[in-house]
Amino acid sequence: MTLSEAMRLALRGLRREWRSGESLLMALALTLAVAAMTGVGVVAQRVDDSLQARAGQLLGADLVFSSERPLPAELRAAAQAASLATTSVAAFPSMVTAGTASQLCEVRSVDGRFPLRGDGASGRGAADSSAPPAAGTVAIDRTLAVQLGLSSGDIVQLGYSRLRVGAILEARGDAALEVFNVAPRLVMNQSDLQATGLIAPGSRVRYRLLVAGEPERIASYRSRVEATLPAGVRVQGLQDARPEIRNTLQRARQFLGLAGMASVVLAAVALLLAVQRYVGRRVDEAALLRCWGVPFRRTVTLHLLRLLMLGGLAALAGVALGLALQSLLALQLAALVGEDLPPLRWTAPVLAAANGLVVLMATAVPPLLRLQQVSPLRVLRDDLPPLRGLGWGAAVLLTLALAGLLIVQAGDWRLGLFTLGGFAAALVTAAVLGASVLWGLQRWRRSASSAAGTGWRLGLAAILRHRRRSLLQLAALAVGIMALLLLTLVRSDLIAAWQASVPSDAPNRFVINLRPDQVPQLPGLFAAHRLPSPRAYPMVRGRLLAIDGRSVDPAAYADENTRRLVEREFNLSFESHLAHADNRIVAGRWWREDELDQPLVSVEAGVASKLGIDVGSRLQWALGGRDVTVQVQSIREVDWDSFGVNFFVVATPGVLAGEPSTWITSFHLPADRGALERDLLQAMPNATVLNVGELLERIRSLIDRLSAAVATLAWLTMAAGTLVVGATLLLSQDDRLREAGILRTLGASRAQLRGALLTELALIGGLAGTIASACATLAGVVLASRVLDVPYHPGASSVLAGPLLGIGLAVVSGWLVAGRGVSRPPLALIRQS
């Protein structure tokens, strides 16, 4: 047989096959799997490309040193000696005022070209696109210009200085990712910095040195200076630019990938079931062909060609659907990245289609090979047992193929296997719960069968008889619905609970950078606006050098947050009495009046446990110009959700009162008292007001966007779960038709048959949905109590949506597959089977 002959035969067979349910179901399952893989794959590629393309732009240079203290001059001298371009930057948040309006912005005070890499300043009035602003002028982001109604030539107030707007920046330069930057940017000339009065000891300033040049020179320069860097200096190159952005995006991409795999796994299960029916129906044909002496190889080749053609068509449809899906996902993620993603490349769709065909072959080949065991005797005797165990070989091969796909998708074999285990655990949990409910139903049926209606009895009997199939339906549908519920309703319940846990009069403004001499003015200012004056706290910056004599090495901490905590300077405060209502001493005790001049501190419980600090520990700190050693007198638990001002470390006045400090306060600004903010900034131009409400809103919208993207995939997962229900019903189709025939013969009306089928489907769907709701709610409760620490009351919609959705999906898909048995003449039904 030539290939073209085989193709022709296979094509003819395919056309015939199309009418049978299993081919359509296989095509649907494969389409869904390829669509999920295409959508996720393309988005991942576009996010990766975006990160790759903008590494330099994100950094604004090839190499950046940063520290909370001014950087050593030798660093710059060495760079200049190596013929590298350098710019020194001081970065800090501050308020900028124009007329009566003011806005928080990120100030970059620069002494050279800025940025050194990326398309930074390309605005009006700038001769060289990245030349520093001339003395007396500033360049501001377009967003800031819009917020304050500024155009080129207008005057802005920055601290105590009045500066002219020289240029408006269109691109974001060194700070591309919108959501990670709370404030718009203002670039100023370093020669104007002193006069603003914004830099005082203890101010929140980050000093940076940008370096750019040829890659080899950069590399040799970096290796030369890296070893001699003082503590607290961070260095970032193109590979490790903006790790927080890189990590967040990569995590989002990984999460999307794994969420997509949930639908692939369920679609593969549906495929496996449909293939079983396909092969099951070929048994008699295979016996006949063997009887005629047709070589087995030829039979298998024809079937494989047929399946490959079907798979090819389905993969094409899947790619088309996946491309539509990815544009939706890209739209949701573009908000994260701050601009449109780079265009798609075709490798991802091609790979997805190829992977889809791999999954198809993994499910189809083992059962097809089993056809070789069909006895030709079958043509003479129809009482031979059916082929048993068709599914096991396929299940093993499929699991291996899926594990491979998951590992590739996760980019990490441990995460891939962990995820596969997670799916399996979710399926098994749902199946175990389902099995116990079925067991209960069985007992109940025995005792209460006479009271129940016929439809109910028949429906229940059908579920209990095909117990394994019923459990598979239950588990697949439950996992699909659970994914959707968790990512939509439970998530919004949790966010609502979290928001409700914040008291309505919780502080929504923080004021930082207050000078000590400005603190006494606060009561008068607040009284003028008929508001209670908030308490202000002193803040002194200090680096933790050693705990109990062992020096603190950031690299020694595995946890990234802990590492960053000790890398940076702490904000320390001092108090005589514990005035924070949201603090609770959990170990040790607060200091007495006679201990106020002793070197004692109180440490927040979370930080204490991360760093291994306990009551009695001795901590060595570097403050301004001196080192001090203090003893831990107490450990405090802090309720951070109160949004009050709080500190990780509070010392006695004796330790810190002599140090240069800035002050911080927080208060609740009612919506109708906006004038207070303006008056405060006029009286204290150096102060910075942070709008916490706005910040929370931004975080919420970020979470919303990310989870909307994942929820899109959850819909696919649910669709795949529904396909599994359809496939299992299809597998039992012949039995069902025969039973329908018997029932019709015994005089059952259509209404009674309909009742039985609907009962069965509604029971399966309702049970699956209830299990999904229960698990999703439980996950919500665990998240609320363990992670978010908020009281959680699941909304009625989260509890009801699961069962309703389950019933709806099972009834609709089941009716499409099995509904036709209801209306055929009985003899035809019995004969067909």
Next chain:
Amino acid sequence: MAGTPLTILDDIGLAINAGETVAVTGPSGSGKSTLLGLLAGLDRPSSGEVWLDGQSLFALDEEGRAALRARAVGFVFQNFQLLPGLTALENVSLPLELASRADAVAEARHWLAAVGLAAREQHFPTQLSGGEQQRVALARAFAGQPRLLFADEPTGNLDARTGAQVADLLFELNRATGTTLVLVTHDSALARRCDRVIALDAGRLVAA
């Protein structure tokens, strides 16, 4: 081939009286089962009529025929046709429930006892032997106290001894209830136990 009509039964006219027992015999493919299907209203003829219990079957729609079957007709099949998901008791009570009988379970128990299977009422079909399954089918057929019982090769799937036992039970119950019996069979000995034998060949009546 599709498009060429195939005549299975042709020119059949017969009347069966109430309380009569009739055997339908004939070689394979002679149309015995098709005749049974038509008599019971399980299938529709391309032309012709069947009157059952004073009612023209094909003047009724499928729903009407189902209702008539539920009221007046019982069946016994060669391959038992019990519902595998239901217990013996549930299989027997099923037609009674379909006819909305309030005493369905009690009645089903009575008939299971009558076929000697009172102890097996909670067993599923797969847990019963072939003879036992056919006895459950007999109990199911008689439980509705049908005026007319159709039996399609009721002993065809059983060994000789079990077949004879089931046949004895069938005729015994038939006598006790006075049901009209239409029996399709290859077995001439079984056919001879009926009041009348109808022979079919190639879709035509050859002896009545």
